[in-house]
Amino acid sequence: MPRPLTRVLLRVVARGFYQEHTSWLITLFLVVFINFFYTRVPNQLHLTKEQITQNGFRLVIASVSDPLGVAALLGVCLLYSLKSWHYVAGRLRSPDVQFLTYSSNALPRRRQVQSWAVLQGVILLPIAALCGYAMVVGFIFHYWLVPALLPAYLLLLAVAGATYYTRLLNDTAAQPAEAARLTWARHWPKPLFSWFLYEVLAKKRLAYAITKLASAASIGLLLLAFPAARPDVRLVGLMGLCCAVG
Numbered sequence: 001m002p003r004p005l006t007r008v009l010l011r012v013v014a015r016g017f018y019q020e021h022t023s024w025l026i027t028l029f030l031v032v033f034i035n036f037f038y039t040r041v042p043n044q045l046h047l048t049k050e051q052i053t054q055n056g057f058r059l060v061i062a063s064v065s066d067p068l069g070v071a072a073l074l075g076v077c078l079l080y081s082l083k084s085w086h087y088v089a090g091r092l093r094s095p096d097v098q099f100l101t102y103s104s105n106a107l108p109r110r111r112q113v114q115s116w117a118v119l120q121g122v123i124l125l126p127i128a129a130l131c132g133y134a135m136v137v138g139f140i141f142h143y144w145l146v147p148a149l150l151p152a153y154l155l156l157l158a159v160a161g162a163t164y165y166t167r168l169l170n171d172t173a174a175q176p177a178e179a180a181r182l183t184w185a186r187h188w189p190k191p192l193f194s195w196f197l198y199e200v201l202a203k204k205r206l207a208y209a210i211t212k213l214a215s216a217a218s219i220g221l222l223l224l225a226f227p228a229a230r231p232d233v234r235l236v237g238l239m240g241l242c243c244a245v246g
Contacts, residue, residue: 003114006119009118020087064135064137064147072217078157088123089164092165113159117159120162134150
């Protein structure tokens with residue numbers, strides 16, 4: 001049976017994370033993950049059944065066999081974790097969850113980390129499913145090292161996030177949040193169409209950087225998996241979709 005703190009965290013934080021990022025996760029799944037699970041290549045009549053299977057799982061195989069593909073997969077997991085850390089850190093500053101600062105600190109630090117680790121594990125479920133699929137395909141095609149290390153990597157991300165959240169709540173030296181300052185752009189002209197850019201630079205730098213790095217990782221993995229199709233317009237369109245999602 002989940003502990004009381006774990007139940008509260010799942011209800012207050014995890015549910016809010018998925019509610020806020022539902023559209024982003026669905027788009028990411030439809031555009032990127034489906035092609036990662038199985039890539040359909042047209043004009044395969046001249047290929048054998050084994051070659052068709054190899055082409056279909058090329059992205060997954062590259063993510064557990066090629067160094068660049070492994071780096072892309074681990075990078076996507078890390079970027080997703082950073083995005084979740086950014087959300088949870090901002091959520092903890094909301095007035096409606098300030099009770100966690102006092103109620104959770106009454107528990108031993110170890111129990112706090114355990115509850116936060118469960119929360120982070122729930123938030124990482126989409127990435128865990130992706131890595132689990134890569135593990136199964138890797139084992140089927142006899143790639144052992146990277147699939148065996150993926151669970152440890154996910155566990156490390158969950159524990160790191162839990163430690164970070166616990167430290168945030170146990171920081172009793174409450175400091176007022178500093179307003180984002182762009183002193184270097186204070187005297188620049190600010191027409192109406194540029195307000196969004198200033199908003200991104202002032203308050204959303206981390207989220208913007210994470211999404212763009214995720215797009216770059218997706219594009220790199222596509223180029224790695226289909227080196228012969230680089231002049232193909234369809235591949236360019238797929239990379240454009242990766243940029244649009246980011």
